[in-house]
Amino acid sequence: MFNYRLVLAYDGSRYKGWQRLGGSDGSIQGKVESTLSRIIGAETEISGSGRTDAGVHARMQVCSFKSENAIDCADVLTKLRHYLPEDIGALSLEEAEARFHARLSCREKTYVYRIWNTDAPNVFERKFMYRFEPALDIAAMERAASTLLGKHDFSAFCSLKKMKKSPVRTLNKLKVERLGDEVRLTLSGDGFLYNMVRIIAGTLIEVGSGARSEESVYEALISLDRQHAGFTAPAQGLILYDVRY
Amino acid sequence: MFNYRLVLAYDGSRYKGWQRLGGSDGSIQGKVESTLSRIIGAETEISGSGRTDAGVHARMQVCSFKSENAIDCADVLTKLRHYLPEDIGALSLEEAEARFHARLSCREKTYVYRIWNTDAPNVFERKFMYRFEPALDIAAMERAASTLLGKHDFSAFCSLKKMKKSPVRTLNKLKVERLGDEVRLTLSGDGFLYNMVRIIAGTLIEVGSGARSEESVYEALISLDRQHAGFTAPAQGLILYDVRY
Numbered sequence: 001m002f003n004y005r006l007v008l009a010y011d012g013s014r015y016k017g018w019q020r021l022g023g024s025d026g027s028i029q030g031k032v033e034s035t036l037s038r039i040i041g042a043e044t045e046i047s048g049s050g051r052t053d054a055g056v057h058a059r060m061q062v063c064s065f066k067s068e069n070a071i072d073c074a075d076v077l078t079k080l081r082h083y084l085p086e087d088i089g090a091l092s093l094e095e096a097e098a099r100f101h102a103r104l105s106c107r108e109k110t111y112v113y114r115i116w117n118t119d120a121p122n123v124f125e126r127k128f129m130y131r132f133e134p135a136l137d138i139a140a141m142e143r144a145a146s147t148l149l150g151k152h153d154f155s156a157f158c159s160l161k162k163m164k165k166s167p168v169r170t171l172n173k174l175k176v177e178r179l180g181d182e183v184r185l186t187l188s189g190d191g192f193l194y195n196m197v198r199i200i201a202g203t204l205i206e207v208g209s210g211a212r213s214e215e216s217v218y219e220a221l222i223s224l225d226r227q228h229a230g231f232t233a234p235a236q237g238l239i240l241y242d243v244r245y
Numbered sequence: 246m247f248n249y250r251l252v253l254a255y256d257g258s259r260y261k262g263w264q265r266l267g268g269s270d271g272s273i274q275g276k277v278e279s280t281l282s283r284i285i286g287a288e289t290e291i292s293g294s295g296r297t298d299a300g301v302h303a304r305m306q307v308c309s310f311k312s313e314n315a316i317d318c319a320d321v322l323t324k325l326r327h328y329l330p331e332d333i334g335a336l337s338l339e340e341a342e343a344r345f346h347a348r349l350s351c352r353e354k355t356y357v358y359r360i361w362n363t364d365a366p367n368v369f370e371r372k373f374m375y376r377f378e379p380a381l382d383i384a385a386m387e388r389a390a391s392t393l394l395g396k397h398d399f400s401a402f403c404s405l406k407k408m409k410k411s412p413v414r415t416l417n418k419l420k421v422e423r424l425g426d427e428v429r430l431t432l433s434g435d436g437f438l439y440n441m442v443r444i445i446a447g448t449l450i451e452v453g454s455g456a457r458s459e460e461s462v463y464e465a466l467i468s469l470d471r472q473h474a475g476f477t478a479p480a481q482g483l484i485l486y487d488v489r490y
Contacts, residue, residue, distance in 0.1 A: 011368045057369075081366060089366025121326060121334025123256045124302075124373060 002070050005096040006046065006063045006080075008032065011087040013127050013236065017054040018061070028052075028088060032063070032080075039079045040071055049102045049243045050109065053195070055235030057128060059112075060091070062243045064102040070095075100245070108172065109192065110242040113185040113201040113233065120181065129182065130201075130237030136208030138178050144207045145174040145185075147218035148200065155224040157200055158193035159232065167193060167224075176204065183208070186241070195232050203230030247315050250341040251291065251308045251325075253277065256332040258372050258481065262299040263306070273297075273333060277308070277325075284324045285316055294347045294488045295354065298440070300480030302373060304357075305336070307488045309347040345490070353417065355433040355487040358446040358478065363426040374427065375446075375482030381453030383423050389452045390419040390430075392463035393445065400469040402445055403438035404477065412438060412469075421449065428453070431486070440477050448475030 010028055020030040029048060037044045046065040052058060073093045080090035099105070116122050116129040117136050151170040158167060173188035185201055203220065206212040212230065220228035255273055265275040274293060282289045291310040297303060318338045325335035344350070361367050361374040362381050396415040403412060418433035430449065432442055448465065451457040457475065465473035 009366065009368045059369075078364075081364065084366075086366070086371055087368055089368040091365060119323075119326065120336060121254065121329075121331070123254045123332055123334040124304075126331055128369060 001098070002067045003096045003098050003100055004065055004067065004071070004073070004093060005100060005102070006032075006036075006065065006093045007091040008058060008061045008063060009089045009091055010058050010061065011127065012052060012055050012057045014087065015054065017056070018048050018050075018052040028061075031088060032084065035080060035083050036065070036076075039076055039083065040067060042068065047102045049106045050192075050240070052240055053198075053235050053238075056238045056240065057236075058240040060242055061240055062102045062106075062245075064096060064100055102243075105245050106191075106243055108188055108190060108244040109240065110173075110186065110188040110244075111192065111197045112239045112241040113187070113197060114237045114239065115183040115185075115201075115205065115233075116181060117178075117183045118181040122181070127236060128239065130234045132205055132209075134209045136178075136183050136205065137210070138176055138183065138208065140214050141176045141183075141204045141208040144214040144217040145176050145200075145204055148174055148221060152221055153224055154193050154196055154221070156220045156226055156229045157196045157203070158226065159195035159199070160193070161226075163193070169193060169196070174200070188242075198233045198235070198238060199226075199229050199231075201233035201237070205233060206230040246343070247312045248341045248343050248345055249310055249312065249316070249318070249338060250345060250347070251277075251281075251310065251338045252336040253303065253306045253308060254334040254336055255303050255306065256372065257297060257300050257302045259332065260299065262301065263293050263295075263297040273306075276333060277329065280325060280328050281310070281321075284321055284328065285312060287312065287314075292347045294351045295437075295485070297485055298443075298480050298483075301483045301485065302481075303485040305487050306485055307347045307351075307490075309341060309345055347488075350490050351436075351488055353433055353435060353489040354437065354485065355418075355431065355489075356437065356442045357484045357486040358430040358432070358442060359482050359484065360428040360430075360446075360450065360478075361426060362423075362428045365426065367426070372481060373484065375479045377450055377454075379454045381428050381450065382455070383421055383428065383453065385459050386421045386428075386449045386453040389459040389462040390421050390445075390449055393419055393466060397466055398469055399438050399441055399466070401465045401471055401474045402441045402448070403471065404440035404444070405438070406471075408438070414438060414441070419445070433487075442483060443478045443480070444471075444474050444476075446478035446482070450478060451475040 016026040077093040175186040261271040322338040420431040
């Protein structure tokens, strides 16, 4: 068996998310698998570093797949670029160590959440930002964000009611910055629960707009109760930005 | 009569260009006029700083229009933002001097032509760049570009065979730069002939890829013959970037 590492980028706007659900299902995984299988000439399953929801984008999604026969990476990459739709891009393809697995080997992921914080339009990046007009207080968001750093049970920031696995994750970075009319959140951690980034973004937006207190964010965290955290910010502002091994 | 200045941005991908052709014609001017007329409650014609072709974008397109009655600019701007489609953005609206006219008063325009110069995909900006894979020689393009600067008869860089008006224009700036995998051309001048920016871009791309000599660009200019210049680069890489008065 040969093992490969494929790096993708995608505009998730018109997809039902990363995960294959069966058939021609509108998932990114399904689209890439069917294209890759046709190119290689053998049914091929790929594993992504993680699932992204419907409408979420990826600047860098790492995948791995196995093949019984060695493939010519340069040739397959060229064909992937030719046959994949223009909103899914194949950035690189190379042989990987036998034990490399895109999800299991992953050490750190970085997500970016982009908020377009003005009533003025942004016609060029509109599909990659969440538009929120009321002015956000960045300093308040930063203070609230800092209380989430470190290793915690993040159950309050997860949309799944029953977790089979541990809800403990380590958040290494949660940067809040203003770039002109954009407010950008950058989150790095060893892993993220279902909707965790979007709920953190929604909760911080509520802090920034004055709808909730700074302190309430840490209170929500330690309550372990989803009801105490903020809204789930829309998928279109979320980008899987970097994956480390 | 009251006179107004409206600044727009648009993603031109799905439009037949700036200029109204009649009816619900798929033009940007037509879309903005019908929306504005409905908001104001009176048939309103707008003048743009210039026409952009089908598929060309604008970071800044300045328009002017007259109204018999004074309008509340803040209110009309909010409504424009609400009713215009998301690929046409109303950036600002304000009262202008009586003699201000978006096209006639224009002193300088800046266009940007963006070339995505690699075989790797760019899923996020794909609609706003022309993809040209062979590596471009920027230094050669810069040298050729410099021969076009200044006041010239640009007939060789115009798609219209018969010009009613003077084909003399002054090109104040023609910058060629590499920004990572992007090659960006920035052109400023007192005006541009039909397809002039796209033909200059196509000609410089031919120089950069070795398909024609640097010297041939100046030779094409002084020949006044369209046949001696290069191809018309595609509309999707072109952006009306700035308009000065």
